Amino acid sequence: ETGVTQSPTHLIKTRGQQVTLRCSSQSGHNTVSWYQQALGQGPQFIFQYYREEENGRGNFPPRFSGLQFPNYSSELNVNALELDDSALYLCASSPGTNQETQYFGPGTRLLVL
Amino acid sequence: QKEVEQDPGPLSVPEGAIVSLNCTYSNSAFQYFMWYRQYSRKGPELLMYTYSSGNKEDGRFTAQVDKSSKYISLFIRDSQPSDSATYLCAMSIPTGNTPLVFGKGTRLSVIA
Numbered sequence: 001e002t003g004v005t006q007s008p009t010h011l012i013k014t015r016g017q018q019v020t021l022r023c024s025s026q027s028g029h030n031t032v033s034w035y036q037q038a039l040g041q042g043p044q045f046i047f048q049y050y051r052e053e054e055n056g057r058g059n060f061p062p063r064f065s066g067l068q069f070p071n072y073s074s075e076l077n078v079n080a081l082e083l084d085d086s087a088l089y090l091c092a093s094s095p096g097t098n099q100e101t102q103y104f105g106p107g108t109r110l111l112v113l
Numbered sequence: 114q115k116e117v118e119q120d121p122g123p124l125s126v127p128e129g130a131i132v133s134l135n136c137t138y139s140n141s142a143f144q145y146f147m148w149y150r151q152y153s154r155k156g157p158e159l160l161m162y163t164y165s166s167g168n169k170e171d172g173r174f175t176a177q178v179d180k181s182s183k184y185i186s187l188f189i190r191d192s193q194p195s196d197s198a199t200y201l202c203a204m205s206i207p208t209g210n211t212p213l214v215f216g217k218g219t220r221l222s223v224i225a
Contacts, residue, residue: 004156033212040121042201042215043157058212090156099205099213100145100164104156 004093004105012111013081021076021108023091031055031097032074034066035090037107043090049074050097086112116140119202119216128225132189136202136216139183143204143214146178148187151199151218160200161187164207192223 005024013019025032031050035043045058049068063079072093078085088109092102119136126132134148144165149157163169166180175188185204189196199218205211 006156040217042117042119042203042217043213044215045212048212056212099211100147100162101159102213103159104149106156109154 004091004103006089006091006105006108008108009106010109010111012113014113015081015083017081017112018077018079019081019110021078021089021091021110023074023076023093023105025072025074025091025093026103029093029095029103030072031094032068032072033092033094033102034074034076035092035104036060036085037088037090039087046076048097055097081112083112086110116214117202117204117216120219121217123220123222125222125224126192128192128194128223130192130223132192132196132221132223134187134189134200134202134219134221136185136204137183138185138204138214140204140206140214141180141183142206144207145205146176146185147203147205147213148174148176149201149203149215150196151201153198157201194223194225197222 033048034046037043047057052068068074088107092104094102147162148160151157161176173190177186201218202216203213
């Protein structure tokens with residue numbers, strides 16, 4: 001059984017650019033949640049996808065958007081990057097929408113210059 | 114007041130010590146309580162979760178929830194250098210799409 005994987009591991013972008021981050025969920029998991037973790041902070045919920053539909057969103061602007069595919073993998077897209085978007089972006093998958101059994105991937109570290 | 118408060122540390126202890134990590138929270142609707150361990154430059158790893166009040170033990174780790182005080186704890190017995198990591202508490206309301214709310218994390222160093 002493979003765990004949650006994310007790509008790329010690291011990324012450097014400049015202000016105003018757009019970025020796409022990818023996540024493959026753990027086998028058998030149909031729900032993916034995305035989190036942003038700034039340095040020295042706990043993860044902050046961005047949104048959740050369940051069976052290809054957005055199923056809850058945190059306090060992030062619309063330039064943060066996502067997709068989930070039929071195989072339950074997911075993308076996070078961020079447009080018009082700002083310096084404050086520099087963070088570790090974490091994907092977590094779970095077998096259903098229950099939050100207590102989420103398993104996290106290693107994250108993508110994004111640096112915006 | 115933030116929903117979940119966690120002392121960021123750092124906390125440094127000698128090998129073999131008992132470690133106590135704590136979080137307080139303000140939202141009485143939280144029913145699920147989780148502890149995650151995060152090594153440097155890695156994603157969080159689920160250690161334990163507890164539903165409502167009470168204790169749960171798993172090897173050297175014990176999680177306690179006191180809902181009357183809105184206070185949760187993680188105890189690590191016989192701490193090892195490999196326990197050196199950031200420990201994050203997280204909690205949620207038991208409906209399908211309410212997200213996990215995390216504390217800031219406590220950085221722990223166990224010195225050999």
